[in-house]
Amino acid sequence: MNAEHDEARERAELSSLLPAPAEPELPVDRHRLLRGHLMNEITEAPRPAPRRTRRLGWLALPALAGGLALAVVLADGGAGAPAAPPAAEGAPLNVAPVAVAQVLDHAAQVAESKPAxxxxxxxxxxxxxxxxxSGVTASAGGVSEVTHDAPHQRELWLSADGKQWGVLIEEGWKPVPAEPRGGKDKSRPGEPAPRTDGGQWLEPNTRPGLNGPTYEYLAGLPTDPETLLRKVYKETKGQGQTPDQEAFVTIGDLLREQVAPPAVSAALYRAAARIPGVSALDDAVDASGRHGVAVALVHGGVRTEWIFDRSSYEFLGEREVVVDTGNAWGAPGTVVGQSAVLGRGVVDAAGERPQR
Structure with a gap:
């Protein structure tokens, strides 16, 4: 009876952490850019089940998507030529919570040691x-196939307070024209002149949130890990495939393509260590070929990995790997998404790069 009572109480406490959120709509251009995590429906032919259904994964809020991007692209416009799917290796090191806690606490210590x-x-x-x-290419004839991009460079500038236009420059992708307004003007109110460097303008972010933050928004997040995790569960309720998977993906998006105050970054790592089902890996490889240790969560036959330098515990990047047979995205070991962080910083203008 005591065990049943304790279980009921724990369920009640968990439920209290997950009230329904009011998630703001994201601007249209952010949805277009974060193609991978939006996974538009294609009904002409059977296709692999979408892994993530909302976020801008690669825009950090924006690119944001929940983790690595699985893009749905139409054959008449979008991704480049498909590449052979890469294979991954990396046996579980230890699925005990203590191993995960050690890796993420090391990463948190590194983050909070940086000067604010x-x-x-x-x-x-x-x-x-x-x-x-990785994505699904669908042609007009109703034929679809899984495609795998080769790693390519991406640079993202986001307004710290959300009031300025940001910029995205990504190799192999041309600027996306704005949608016509009233069948006439294709410009967006206040949009600067087209860029000469191939970059795309990103609309100001006036309604930031966990799925689309600004630096100022991140700076206001709680730095207590338990409080922060409650907020993540609360504001992502009903999204993703499970609450735990969505919390893991949401925090991963914030780690991958955002800049946050050191105390907040440390709290994100320690909050993630409290998510059930997270395991540790002895070896994983980011998109640039760097090896490191990783923490991971498996869902839907795909393992999402956060990769850290084996010595310094700096965050290197993220990877998604098929782990089950019969998965529509490929055989076990197929890498369906990957990233590698090459640099971060704060600059005075969109398009400006940090001084080395």
């Missing part, structure tokens, strides 16, 4: 990375 940078509202966060997406 004064960031003003008019500045921009900058993240440079390598990314690769």
């Amino acid at each position: 940078t004064a960031v003003t509202g008019g500045q921009f966060t900058y993240v440079k990375s390598l990314v690769a997406f």
